[in-house]
Amino acid sequence: MSNRIDVKKTYKLFINGAFPRTESGRTYEVKNAKGVFIANPCLASRKDLKDAVVAARAAQHGWNKATTYNKGQILYRLAEMLEGRRAQFVDEIVTVTGVSKAKAEKEVTDSVDRLVWYAGWTDKISSLSGALNPVAGPYYNFTIPESMGVIAAIAPETPSLLGLIDSIAPIIVGGNTVVVLASTKAPLSAMSFAEVIATSDVPAGVINILTGKKDEITPWMASHMDIDGLDISGLGAKKHSDVKTSGSENLKRIYSFKSADPGRILAFMENKTVWHPIGL
Amino acid sequence: MEEKLSFEYAPAPESRALVTIKPKYGHFIGGKFVAGSKHFPTINPATEEVLSQISLAGKTDVDAAVKAARKAYTITWSKMSGKERGKYLFRIARIMQEHSREFAVLETLDNGKPIRESRDVDIPLAAAHFFYHAGWADKLEYAGLGTTPKAHGVAGQIIPWNFPLLMLAWKVAPALAAGNTVVLKPAETTSLTALLFAEVCQQAELPAGVVNIVTGDGSTGALIVNHPGIDKIAFTGSTEVGKIIARAVAPTNKSVTLELGGKAANIIFEDAAIDESIEGIVNGIFFNQGHVCCAGSRLILQESVAEEVIEKLKNRMAKIRVGDPMDKNTDLGAINSNDQLLKIRELSAAGDTEGAQRWSAPCELPGKGFWFAPTIFTGVTQAHRIAREEIFGPVLSVLTFRTPQEAIDKANNTPFGLSAGIWSEKGSKVLWASQQLRAGVIWTNTFNKFDPTSPFGGYKESGWGREGGRHGLSAYLKGVSHE
Numbered sequence: 001m002s003n004r005i006d007v008k009k010t011y012k013l014f015i016n017g018a019f020p021r022t023e024s025g026r027t028y029e030v031k032n033a034k035g036v037f038i039a040n041p042c043l044a045s046r047k048d049l050k051d052a053v054v055a056a057r058a059a060q061h062g063w064n065k066a067t068t069y070n071k072g073q074i075l076y077r078l079a080e081m082l083e084g085r086r087a088q089f090v091d092e093i094v095t096v097t098g099v100s101k102a103k104a105e106k107e108v109t110d111s112v113d114r115l116v117w118y119a120g121w122t123d124k125i126s127s128l129s130g131a132l133n134p135v136a137g138p139y140y141n142f143t144i145p146e147s148m149g150v151i152a153a154i155a156p157e158t159p160s161l162l163g164l165i166d167s168i169a170p171i172i173v174g175g176n177t178v179v180v181l182a183s184t185k186a187p188l189s190a191m192s193f194a195e196v197i198a199t200s201d202v203p204a205g206v207i208n209i210l211t212g213k214k215d216e217i218t219p220w221m222a223s224h225m226d227i228d229g230l231d232i233s234g235l236g237a238k239k240h241s242d243v244k245t246s247g248s249e250n251l252k253r254i255y256s257f258k259s260a261d262p263g264r265i266l267a268f269m270e271n272k273t274v275w276h277p278i279g280l
Numbered sequence: 281m282e283e284k285l286s287f288e289y290a291p292a293p294e295s296r297a298l299v300t301i302k303p304k305y306g307h308f309i310g311g312k313f314v315a316g317s318k319h320f321p322t323i324n325p326a327t328e329e330v331l332s333q334i335s336l337a338g339k340t341d342v343d344a345a346v347k348a349a350r351k352a353y354t355i356t357w358s359k360m361s362g363k364e365r366g367k368y369l370f371r372i373a374r375i376m377q378e379h380s381r382e383f384a385v386l387e388t389l390d391n392g393k394p395i396r397e398s399r400d401v402d403i404p405l406a407a408a409h410f411f412y413h414a415g416w417a418d419k420l421e422y423a424g425l426g427t428t429p430k431a432h433g434v435a436g437q438i439i440p441w442n443f444p445l446l447m448l449a450w451k452v453a454p455a456l457a458a459g460n461t462v463v464l465k466p467a468e469t470t471s472l473t474a475l476l477f478a479e480v481c482q483q484a485e486l487p488a489g490v491v492n493i494v495t496g497d498g499s500t501g502a503l504i505v506n507h508p509g510i511d512k513i514a515f516t517g518s519t520e521v522g523k524i525i526a527r528a529v530a531p532t533n534k535s536v537t538l539e540l541g542g543k544a545a546n547i548i549f550e551d552a553a554i555d556e557s558i559e560g561i562v563n564g565i566f567f568n569q570g571h572v573c574c575a576g577s578r579l580i581l582q583e584s585v586a587e588e589v590i591e592k593l594k595n596r597m598a599k600i601r602v603g604d605p606m607d608k609n610t611d612l613g614a615i616n617s618n619d620q621l622l623k624i625r626e627l628s629a630a631g632d633t634e635g636a637q638r639w640s641a642p643c644e645l646p647g648k649g650f651w652f653a654p655t656i657f658t659g660v661t662q663a664h665r666i667a668r669e670e671i672f673g674p675v676l677s678v679l680t681f682r683t684p685q686e687a688i689d690k691a692n693n694t695p696f697g698l699s700a701g702i703w704s705e706k707g708s709k710v711l712w713a714s715q716q717l718r719a720g721v722i723w724t725n726t727f728n729k730f731d732p733t734s735p736f737g738g739y740k741e742s743g744w745g746r747e748g749g750r751h752g753l754s755a756y757l758k759g760v761s762h763e
Contacts (some may be wrong), residue, residue, distance in 0.1 A: 008752035111355050130422070135751055136408065143735045143751060228740070244530035250695070251538070251741050270697075270739045271751050274714050274722045275729050 005017035011041040011187065013048060013211065015203025016055035023047045028212070030187065031039035034099030041187045044212035045226065046220045052208035053226055056150045056177035059205030064147045064175035066203075068123035075119035075169065077200040081111050085196065089161060092188045097158070111162045114260060125173065125265050138278045145269035147175030148253065149228035152221040154214060156234035160186035164193060166257070167231055168207055170264040177228075179208045181218070183234070187211040214239075222246035222254075229253040229268045289601065292608040294395045298382045301389075303432055304333040307341050310348035311488025316341065316495070322471060325392035326605050326614035326649040333701050334471045337494035342463070345492040346509040349461040352489030355705040358431065360487075366417030369456055371484040373410035379480065380407065383473055387445055388605045390472040392569055392614030392650070395606050405730055406449035409748075410609060412732035413453035416753055420458065420550035423750055431459030431509035432535055436504040439474075440517045440617050441467035442571040442672075448474050450747045451514050452491060453732075458756035460512065461490045465504055468497040469617050504536035510534065512756065516573075518670075519636055519696070519741050525746075537745035537755045539573065539737055541670040542698030545691030546576030547713065547725065549684070550584045552703035556725065556734065558592050561676070565702055565725040566600060570674040571620070573742075576727055578667060579656075579678045580687050586680050590658060595673075597641040597654045604646070612674060615650040624652050624673035629659045631666040636677070648738040662693055670696070686708065688716040697739030698761055701727045720746070 009073040012019040024045035030038045042048075063071075069167050081091070093104035130144040151171045156163035160183035171178040182190030194209050210217065214235060221230055232243055233256045240256065247254050255267050304476040306315040316335020323330050335341070357365070376383065383406075384399040391398070420429050435455045439447035444466055455462050466474035481491050494500060498521075505513055505528050515525050516539040529536050546564045548557050564576025581589050605613035615621040621718050632638055636657040645651040652673055660667050660677040667677050681687040691700055699721040700712045720738045723729060730736065730748075737746035745755045 131735070131750060133731065133734040135729075135734050137729070137731070139726065139729060141731070143733050143749060148739075241531035245527050248526035248530060250525060251519075251523060251540075251744065253744065270720065271735055271737070271746055272714075272720055272722060272739075273735050273749075274724060275734070276710070276724045277726050277728055 006260055008039070011032065011039050011044050011191045011211070013044060014191065014197065014207070014209040015052045016208065017198065018259070019194065023051070030185070031095055038096060040186060041191065044181070044210035046244060048210055049123065049217055049220050049224070050194055052179040052210060053150055053224060054199065055205035056179050056208055057226055059203055060147070060149055060177045063177055063206045065173070068126075071173070071175070072119045072122040073172065074201050077114050078196060078202070079115035079119065081196040081200050082108070082115065082193070084114075087191060089201070092192060093101060093161060096186045096188055097160070107159050107162050111165045113223065114162065114165050115169060117260070118173050121173050121262065121265055124261060125269075128262060129266055133273070140276045140278055141273065143271050143273045145174070145266060146272050148268045148270050149176060150226060151176045151178050151229040151268050152224070152227045152230035153178055153180040153216060154234040155180055155182050155190065157183045157185055160187040161193065163234065164190050164266075166260050167233065170260070171268055172206060173233065173265050174269040176229075176268055177206045179210065181214065181221070181234075182209055182211050183212070184213060188215040218243060219246060222252070223249060225250050225251060231268070232256045282449045290602075293604065294385060294388070294606045294608055295357060296385060296389070296606070299386045299389070301332050301386070303483060305471070305475050305495065306335050306480075307337055307345065308475065308491070308493040309341070309345045311482065313478070314344070320468070320497075322469060324389050324467075325616050326646070328648050331389060334495045337465070337496040337500045337503070341494050342500065342507060345463045346434060346507050348489035349463050349492050350509055352487055353433055353461040356487040357490050358459060360657050362418035362420060362459070365456065366414045368484055368486050369414030369417060369625055370451060372480055372486070373407050373414060375480045375483050376403070376407040376410060379476070380404065383445055383476060385606075387473050388613070391441065391444060391470050392605050392616050394610040394613045396608055396610065397513065397568060402443055402446045405732070409446075409449035409453045409528050411455035413753070417457040420757065423753055423757065425754055425757050426463065429458075432510060432756065432758060433460060433746045435460045435462045435512040435514060435756065436507065436510040437462055437464040437514045438501045438517065439464065439466055441470040442568060444470040445473040445477065447516050448477055450516070454747070454753050454756050455514070456490065458753060460756055463492045463494060463504060463510065465494050465496060465500050467714060470488065471495040481582040482744070505529065512536070514755070515539070522743065536559070538743040539747060540698075540741065540743040541696055542573045542575070542738065542742050543578060543668065543670055543694050543696045544574055544699040544719065545578045545580045545717070546577045546701035547580045547703065548582060548585065548589055549689045549702070549704035549709060551705050551709070552581040552585070553705055554585065554589060554592065556563070557703040558589065558596050560701060560725070560727045561593055562596055562600070564668060565676045566674050567728050569612055569615055569652075571616060571672055573730065574721060574728065576701045577671060577676060578691070579676055580690055581678060581680050582687070583680045583682050590678065593656065594639060597656070600641055600643070600654050602641070602643045602645065602651070602653060607740045610749065612654060614674060615652050615724065618650055620672065621650040621652060624671055624675060624760075625673045627666055627669060628655065628675055631660070631664065631677070634664045634666070636660045636664055636666060662690060668694065684713065688713065692716075692718045695741040698742035
């Protein structure tokens with residue numbers, strides 16, 4: 001093994017189920033905690049974001065239409081695929097961030113378990129949040145949460161894998177499609193997670209992953225008129241004001257989250273109330 | 281179908297004797313009426329008669345109101361048990377019912393809407409909102425927001441002129457039930473019922489400062505939105521102003537809910553009960569003079585029945601009784617203001633210019649006041665301004681479709697997403713269409729129905745959040761994980 005030359009991976013973007021390089025032709029250097037070069041991931045551009053949103057929009061109707069049982073199985077499949085590749089993810093997290101193997105193992109374990117947790121929500125969130133409204137009249141009236149559309153997310157810098165899962169899973173549980181910007185300093189597990197996605201029957205375009213700089217991509221996410229909501233959990237609090245100001249142009253729903261709970265799923269769902277008369 | 285029979289309606293005016301309008305009003309701050317410094321007139325839009333002088337709140341007034349609301353929150357309201365808060369809300373609901381005719385007459389005089397609507401819709405629903413939310417006050421821990429949901433503190437609330445007292449109820453009732461205190465600003469042209477509501481608060485012995493009402497125009501609204509002492513903003517009005525508010529609060533920690541504009545599609549499938557849908561179309565666009573954010577302002581007709589529906593609709597529109605809002609027979613009252621009338625005229629003129637065909641009901645309009653005859657435009661395309669912009673008047677744009685998918689595509693082709701209507705006798709088609717439509721409220725084989733238990737609010741640029749039901753209550757509570 002020691003004499004063998006490694007076959008290193010080219011880290012690319014994940015858009016519409018494929019692994020394109022950034023159209024901009026740009027990359028940036030990822031180094032480990034000691035400053036040693038590790039990889040050249042893509043420095044995604046505004047055009048890459050645009051392509052990803054187009055893919056996400058095209059995929060949204062079909063993903064939303066999939067049964068909640070089907071969505072749940074696909075999320076569970078993500079957990080299965082990640083479980084089978086634990087060693088690779090532990091290795092990447094250790095290499096890039098310099099944390100202990102035990103700590104990296106815990107993050108990967110938590111990531112798998114978190115996916116399993118979200119998988120179980122797909123067919124429960126409506127009955128938890130929906131309502132049969134007892135109106136004062138002869139009408140059948142109910143409220144159900146529905147998908148919001150295309151949601152963009154800025155994943156936290158750390159933990160780079162678990163944070164990415166929390167940026168993606170609650171959004172797609174609700175029938176939305178997502179464009180997520182991965183951790184800038186530790187993007188490798190995100191791009192390896194794209195390989196998990198590609199082998200988990202997730203329809204093309206449902207999850208799209210970009211790597212690059214937050215300062216460059218976030219303003220384009222905020223101002224994009226075909227993005228319906230934005231998860232800014234991975235963005236420093238000082239930047240929230242600018243994003244919210246820009247996002248007001250199409251009244252984007254913009255939130256940041258501190259934990260994984262059903263509210264995180266519901267934040268990017270719209271409530272629809274339907275009335276129908278009762279009578280002969 | 282030429283209608284030969286005609287019925288004459290003898291005038292049936294509601295009496296004004298029930299209301300006493302003061303020549304001048306101040307603000308309601310800290311449980312007392314305080315004099316304002318500057319004033320502007322409020323008029324009856326049906327006659328242009330000046331009803332009273334309303335105070336224009338400036339910085340000092342808004343500061344005083346916020347201070348009173350904060351004090352009431354800190355000292356009284358946040359310390360009171362939900363059970364006791366609820367009892368105040370029940371009292372308010374009951375006193376509103378006791379004053380219901382007075383409220384209805386005052387609303388119609390100040391707003392121009394038919395007395396039949398203010399009496400049978402606005403006021404009863406407003407009381408119902410207080411009664412419904414009263415029962416929530418001691419049950420917040422069961423609202424699905426965790427075991428200890430907390431109020432925001434002081435809520436700043438800005439409401440429109442189309443349903444003045446009802447919008448006040450939609451705002452104030454859930455805010456108080458959840459334990460917030462409020463500073464509310466009614467719309468510039470319709471302050472009177474909010475000021476009468478202040479007297480209801482006094483009769484209910486609501487602790488001073490829990491409800492504060494400041495009157496004024498957009499400048500007063502901006503003072504509320506930007507006030508650092510306010511924790512939560514709730515606004516109902518135009519999408520344009522909604523976006524300004526969203527920008528204004530972006531750098532702050534204020535929580536915001538917005539109920540904004542709409543351009544609702546009312547879809548008539550060929551298998552609809554046509555005569556019922558004609559009534560639904562009329563109710564959808566001519567209820568409250570079309571001054572309704574969820575009005576069914578785009579009629580989307582299946583081609584195979586388009587001719588029949590339009591003929592029957594015109595026949596029905598010719599029977600809409602337009603005139604004195606105080607007459608109990610009146611169907612369509614006055615346009616709320618001259619400004620709004622000009623806007624309706626401007627957009628209707630754009631309909632002519634862009635090539636749509638206008639038809640207005642042949643009715644006589646009163647000489648004084650602001651009036652617009654019930655109008656439809658046929659031959660409307662999706663590019664026309666009258667298919668895209670909210671007219672907020674009695675003007676209906678008619679588009680047609682061949683396949684159900686085309687109907688959905690046209691209905692969803694708008695940045696708005698507040699409401700939609702579906703007319704079909706086929707259950708599976710109704711449910712399919714209600715799934716496909718991107719709007720927060722879907723009326724199937726009915727239109728413009730409201731209830732305090734039923735969440736109301738929009739997708740996309742029609743707003744943030746819901747009002748009514750458990751979902752609406754959550755807008756006035758912390759306890760959700762996101763911010």
